[in-house]
Amino acid sequence: MEATSQQFMSQSYLNAQETTTRATKNYLTSLHSTRKQPSKPLKRPAISSPLNPMHPHVYRVEPVNFKVLVQRLTGAPEHETVQAKPLKTSDDAAKQSSSSFAFDPSSSWGDFSFQNPANISRW
Amino acid sequence: MNGLVDSSRDKKMKNPRFSFRTKSDADILDDGYRWRKYGQKSVKNSLYPRSYYRCTQHMCNVKKQVQRLSKETSIVETTYEGIHNHPCEELMQTLTPLLHQLQFLSKFT
Numbered sequence: 001m002e003a004t005s006q007q008f009m010s011q012s013y014l015n016a017q018e019t020t021t022r023a024t025k026n027y028l029t030s031l032h033s034t035r036k037q038p039s040k041p042l043k044r045p046a047i048s049s050p051l052n053p054m055h056p057h058v059y060r061v062e063p064v065n066f067k068v069l070v071q072r073l074t075g076a077p078e079h080e081t082v083q084a085k086p087l088k089t090s091d092d093a094a095k096q097s098s099s100s101f102a103f104d105p106s107s108s109w110g111d112f113s114f115q116n117p118a119n120i121s122r123w
Numbered sequence: 124m125n126g127l128v129d130s131s132r133d134k135k136m137k138n139p140r141f142s143f144r145t146k147s148d149a150d151i152l153d154d155g156y157r158w159r160k161y162g163q164k165s166v167k168n169s170l171y172p173r174s175y176y177r178c179t180q181h182m183c184n185v186k187k188q189v190q191r192l193s194k195e196t197s198i199v200e201t202t203y204e205g206i207h208n209h210p211c212e213e214l215m216q217t218l219t220p221l222l223h224q225l226q227f228l229s230k231f232t
């Protein structure tokens with residue numbers, strides 16, 4: 001009776017020892033192993049937007065209206081176009097000579113807003 | 124690397140694209156701008172190649188693609204990418220003599 005129980009004990013002990021050694025081996029190998037990157041990168045879902053470059057807005061145009069429509073849609077906005085500066089007339093020159101101090105709104109400092117010292121925040 | 128891909132995608136998304144289909148015998152239609160051809164590519168299942176043009180104006184990144192449709196050979200499809208940051212050439216051609224005249228007259232005032 002005792003012999004059989006002892007045999008079972010030794011068997012279970014050996015099994016337990018084997019599992020522990022296997023676990024430590026696996027742990028050590030996992031420490032030394034290198035992580036392989038996936039061969040193909042994950043594909044992101046396509047972004048659906050009104051300005052999708054793959055599907056531009058299609059216009060059916062007559063050759064006569066082609067230039068006008070192209071310039072309207074792809075041309076520079078009005079505020080960005082080159083504008084000629086207004087030239088000084090003789091009246092302006094007379095005004096400037098008459099007054100000792102002429103305030104020119106087109107000058108670089110003309111648009112400077114004079115601030116109240118109370119409003120200026122300290123550093 | 125991935126960041127570069129994202130930025131290029133964003134850049135593409137920012138540029139608006141407009142496509143025009145016009146019945147024309149000539150492939151190149153006058154739109155008032157000057158273009159430089161920088162490429163041509165044969166398209167699958169099409170007899171006609173696709174031409175690639177870029178705006179000649181300095182610092183203007185507008186591009187256009189011109190291709191004749193294979194199904195309807197009388198129609199030319201012109202696709203524009205981006206918006207010009209300058210007035211069109213024809214407008215400048217008409218304005219320059221006027222500007223010269225004004226500059227000349229300003230000497231006498």
